Amino acid sequence: MPTATEKLLEYHNKSLTTEHYDDAEILIITCLDNRIDLHIPKKFAFTIRIAGANPKSVMPNIAFIISRGIKSIALIGHTDCAMSDEAKIKETFFQGYHSIDLPGEKVEEYFKLNILPSIFTDLNENLKENKKYLKSKFPELNIQAMIYDIETHVLNLVK
Numbered sequence: 001m002p003t004a005t006e007k008l009l010e011y012h013n014k015s016l017t018t019e020h021y022d023d024a025e026i027l028i029i030t031c032l033d034n035r036i037d038l039h040i041p042k043k044f045a046f047t048i049r050i051a052g053a054n055p056k057s058v059m060p061n062i063a064f065i066i067s068r069g070i071k072s073i074a075l076i077g078h079t080d081c082a083m084s085d086e087a088k089i090k091e092t093f094f095q096g097y098h099s100i101d102l103p104g105e106k107v108e109e110y111f112k113l114n115i116l117p118s119i120f121t122d123l124n125e126n127l128k129e130n131k132k133y134l135k136s137k138f139p140e141l142n143i144q145a146m147i148y149d150i151e152t153h154v155l156n157l158v159k
């Protein structure tokens with residue numbers, strides 16, 4: 001019997017989307033990058049999309065989904081993630097972000113507090129660290145880290 005994470009890899013990499021599910025079997029946590037296009041059956045997964053696939057910034061959402069009986073988590077990072085380029089993301093954010101709640105002089109503080117913790121340098125290491133973090137919070141769950149290749153669209157397990 002394949003695990004939910006094994007099924008996810010199989011479904012996506014072979015574009016098998018016709019299986020029928022009444023209930024979700026897995027929680028997918030991935031980046032909000034618009035190039036990520038997962039091919040999975042309907043209702044198979046709950047999905048949380050967050051910059052850099054950083055689970056620490058969405059813990060209440062994860063807790064809520066786990067309370068629904070989900071036993072597996074796939075943590076999916078991807079190649080060419082904007083969150084791995086601090087200088088570029090900082091420039092883009094400082095130039096482009098506008099909010100009536102955030103006057104100019106507060107942008108730096110906001111960035112440090114809310115964006116900086118999701119920035120990383122090594123994708124593999126970042127995924128391993130976040131997987132370890134999730135495992136420490138939810139030791140009874142099956143948690144796998146994966147990398148989505150933006151060029152080939154192939155999903156690979158991080159070992």
Ligand SMILES: [Zn+2]
Nearest residue numbers: 031033081082
């Ligand atoms: Zn990304």
